[in-house]
Amino acid sequence: MKKELRFSHWLFAVISLSGGGHVYKGTEDGLGGEKFTVPVRRRQRLPKPITKDIQKKRRIAANARERKRMESLNVAFDKLRTVVPSIGDDRQLSKYETLQMAQTYIQALQDLLDKDDNS
Structure with missing residues (x-):
């Protein structure tokens, strides 16, 4: 066939x-x-190999960006800790505890608003 x-x-x-x-x-x-x-499809050039010096500079820059990001995140947590009520002043709340406390505090405030609306 x-x-x-x-x-x-x-x-x-x-x-x-x-x-x-x-x-x-x-x-x-x-x-x-x-x-x-x-049209003829041309081959793309291979990228030039990255030297150790360039890799080191990129890593230093990336580390600096990460440090700056973490610093701003820590500042935000510090501001949140000043607003959220804490159990005691003997130690600083961890990030997890701060988020849990903020969630509980927001829910308690919402319950207060709902209670006033129903009255």
Whole structure:
């Protein structure tokens, strides 16, 4: 049983064999056609290898950004600790405890508002 070769398959084969550039557009029977140009896909350049000095500078910069991010996060937790009521002044609440206390405090305030609305 002979398979029919579709035009798109034939054209793909011609383009593949030619490697791009000028290709003859044929018909389904493979005869005749006009000339057209297929864009040639060029290889991308490989990135230059990164030197140890550049890697070190990037790591230093990334570490500085992370320190700045953590410092701003700690400042935000300190501000939250001043607003949220604490159990005692003997020690500072951890970040987890601060979030838990803030959640409980917000819920208690919401309950107060709901209670006033129902009265």
